[in-house]
Amino acid sequence: MIRRLTLRRSKEHEETSAPKSFDDYELRLGDMMRGERATMGKSLLDVQRELRIKASYVAAIENSDPSVFDTPGFIAGYVRSYARYLNMDPEVAFDTFCRESGFAVAHGMSSEASSRRPAATPISAGGGLGGVAFTEPKTPFAPAGGGFFSQIEPRAIGSLVVLVGLIGGIGYGGLSILKEVQQVQFAPVEQTPLVLAEVDPLQAARRTSGDVAFADLATASAADALDRLYRPQALDVPVLTARDAPIATLDPRNLGNFAVPELPTLTLAEASQPASGPSALSVPQVVEASSPGVEMVAVRPSWVQVTSADGSVIFEAIMNAGDSFSVPPTEEAPRLRTGESGAIYFAVNGNHFGPVGDRGQVSKNVDLSMEGVLERFEVADLSDVRNSALATMVAALQTQAASE
Helix, strand or coil, X not given: CHHHHHHHHHHHHHHHHCCCCHHHCCCCHHHHHHHHHHHHCCCHHHHHHHHCCCHHHHHHHHCCCHHHCCCHHHHXXXXXXXXXXXXXXXXXXXHHHHHHHCCCCCCCCCHHHCCCCCCCCCCCCCCCCCCHHHHCCCCCCCCCCCCCHHHCCXXXXXXXXXXXXXXXXXXXXXXXXXXXXXXXXXCCCCCCCXXXXXXXXXXXXXXXXXXXXXXXXXXXXXXXXXXXXXXXXXXXXXXXXXXXXXXXXXXXXXXXXXXXXXXXXXXXXXXXXXXXXXXXXXXXXXXXXXXXXXXXXXXXXEEEEEECCCCCEEEEEEECCCCEEECCCCCXXXXXXXXXXXXXXXXXXXXXXXXXXXXXXXXXXXXXXXXXXXXXXXXXXXXXXXXXXXXXXXXXXHHHHHHC
């Protein structure tokens, strides 16, 4: 009987003292997250630096403590982001966090989703961190915030007072100097200033000894007074009055080199005779007679371009039959470029030269000076079949001139 009791007690002792396996313990979300973080070799500060999430929030996620968060609406995002960072399923991690902490997602307009400050954790009576550091961690490694006066350095107060005093002294000294400079002082003098002259308005009206009558003196004094009273004041800018008439009224036929001399009165017989001498109206020549130029004539539609020596375009157009262009006289002769050479002729001193080239030919760099035209081209033969268009145009012009 004793042996059986002993065996039964030994079996109960073995059952109670047997070691527990890994599955016997309850595996929580925080244990798995801390294990994954330890496997990655990351600390809370490393997670804070990489995820931009406070270390206190990361510790609260591992401890399933939603009271640490300022805004409950951000808890779901923080938990999923941290789970995704640890290569865990974010949805499973968030469901586990809600089940262990009792957290429930609130509607955005409800009062539970508004920001709230967590209640301060009472300090244990035993002092130190105690068990609170492991059950409800509040980032004990972060320095505790102090009051306003704890951030003020006593020595800085003295430096600030000295600086304010120095600025005030400089400002007061500058203001005193400014007042001293602008101040005007009057000092008494030993000699009182005297009146150098005294004008008596009735001095001229007094009766004087002599032959001057009193009435004459009174009249002269009144005239001087009126003259001083009504005398016009001097002008700052003098007024100039022209002595001659305006230039617009001058007639050049009556003055200067262009004046027409008066013709003597002639009898009827003298007027009927032709004048043998020079004309009575002689106008001096002031401009040199221009030399004959080059005129470009088109007998059929043709595109032409006239450029100057520097490359600028003087004339560019499509000249139709009968159109002409006078080449401007320049220091260096311009150049011609045309797409229909057989339609362009040149008129110099009443003669026609050309054409520039064969029909349908493109010509360029043609010298348009009179010497260049006379040297390169011959007088156009109007009887030639190639110049039939030019002959027709010349005949039409002659008929029009004869009719006029």
